[in-house]
Amino acid sequence: MQKAFGRKKVLAMFLTPALVVYIAFVVVSVVWAAYYSFFDWSGVGEKTFIGIQNYIQLFTKDPIFWKTVLHTIIYTIICVAIQVFGGLLFAVFLTRINKGRAILQTLYYVPVVISSVAICQIFSKLFSVTPTGVVNAVLSNLSSKFAMFEWISNADVSLYLAAFVEGYKYLGLYMVIFYAALIGVPKELEEAAIVDGANVVQQYWKVKIPYIKPVIIANCVLVLNGSLRSFDISYLLTKGGPGNASELMSTYMYKQAFSSMKYGYGSAIAIAIVIICLLIGFVFRRFTERGDENE
């Protein structure tokens, strides 16, 4: 069997289908979007070739796009904080308890399997103003100002709320990955730390977390990619509003292509998203690789 897998032809036979599917659905789509980005096109009818006009408009004359870039970065930072660090924290707590661990693990994981539409419905009811939602009802006990406090339709809050909901939805997923990594840390390391006099915090901070650093980095890359391209939660919960207050690059791209019917311009935004994602991913990898080399 080992011999068979070692053969290049057999390897190619197994890898080619995935590669073909990837090229067909990802690479071709990106190339196709790049092609459309050079046209003024409403999605139907005649296309007019306009060269790089869409990109000039996007990078030099469209202030909303740059706002969406900033929003996306803020959104990503919040998601990384909740999903990676929150997930890690929850995983650490789970490794410290014996009773009811499986139940808690399942409960934390439930939002991951619930659809985004349902999650957004739940949160829009929780944060409702009229009729008063649970959050405002509870907070109004502290101060009557909270009774009519707007969350989803508040330009100062909506972006953070959408990021929180996204973070909440996927926290369980990363928690499970971290938990698996933490229980995989060799017992000898923990025992050696205890013999050296390390307390519980030090065991985690100095031994276990550094040991699972590759998993943390991998999760960071996953969250980074997911958040930079995030669409569903923001669109379903706030529709990018009020105004453009919680508009992300992906929701802006969607609106331009399908609501404004500026398909060519929407394609230019899509290409910009691909480039920005690649750039941030590349910088992050370089940064983390350099950290590894220094160690």
Place this chain on the structure above:
Amino acid sequence: MRKKRLLAVLLTLVMTASMILTGCSGNSTGDEGGSKKGERKRISVLLRASESHPKYIMLKKLLTEFSEENGLDEPEFELVVSDADYVTKLQLYINSNSLPDIYGGANGALSKAAKDIDGIVNIGEELERVGMKDTMNEAVYDFFVDNEDGEVYLFPECLNCEFFFYRKDIFEKYNLETPTTWDEFLAVCETLKSNNEVPLIVAGQENWQLMRYLSFAPWRVTKDGFITGYMSGEETFGENESAQTGVELLNELGTKGYFQGGFLSTDYTASKDLFFGGTGAMYYSGSGQIQDASAKYDSGELGFFPVPDVDGMENMDTNVPIHGGFGTAFNKGTYDETMQSFFEYMCKNYTRVCYEDAKVFSPFNEEIPEGLDALFYDLQPLFETASDAWVSWDDKLDSATLTSIVDEQQKLAQGTVNLEDFEKTVDGFITK
């Protein structure tokens, strides 16, 4: 070993071939139904609607009856609820020239694209052919007139008339009269607000609801004069007095707290639930909500009043926005004899299904049957003689401008942008 490898390769080939064949076997919506590729088996329909939508209820009933009578298979419906998804789907069908026999549409880029591929039937001519043109409500017909060539390519969903519902008990409690001008309307709102009532329920998450307040004044004063002038660059929000009134109205309603709290996150269903559930004193709605309102109307809790006049300006007579909803188009490419006879069957039976099944007003000026909710009979005088249709900015504005104004109107209603900046920004959308 070699045999096994050969077998594996063969299996892979068989799997690949079956996958390709499976992929190829799917029919596009229009292929089987259309008459282009042989004898028609069924009629295919693409609608922007859910299963509880009047349009689906009516077409389902009519097409099923017609198909049974003519030996056709069950009609094939494809329903898309979301606006954007529907547009994407329709774009796909137009681009691949595979439109279904019947599809929903509005005047603008999509109907133009359908015209370009010769995929849309001239409904005006067809109505004349079947002798029903004069029977159709003038305002509804007027609503679907294409700006480009003055023809009508869309069949109305129903006759929709819009007005304000109000709570009679709350109005009586504070000795309020129904407002006839916008100044009176704002005074009523102020009285209600100062008595801790919610003056007005609005579905701020829906683009069209806030846009109504922006467009009421220009419509009453100029009909479509302002909006067509705006699109051609001849009119601006900064200079047109009626447009400025609309801007001030929306800003005042939003910033003075006359709308319910969190109005920008309220969708249409939630707004209906709020008002008919007992929250709020007034609600801009229409004949589409007769079923929701009937019980309270019959018990004397609810009343209605038309769109108020703009103070100090000459208003047109029609004060009830009348429109035909999201239109229905027929694919010219598959418009064979069967489809022509279905069109005739539909026109002759439309009024019946409107009142019996969908509980909406018919676009044809035919007698309303007995035994319906009282609101049907009481509302009829509002639009009986109306000849001017509602001018929907959603249809008049191009998609890009509409999307941009929608974002700005939210800011205006929240007061995060002042009146001058709003006017300057939206005027800039056209010069750009």
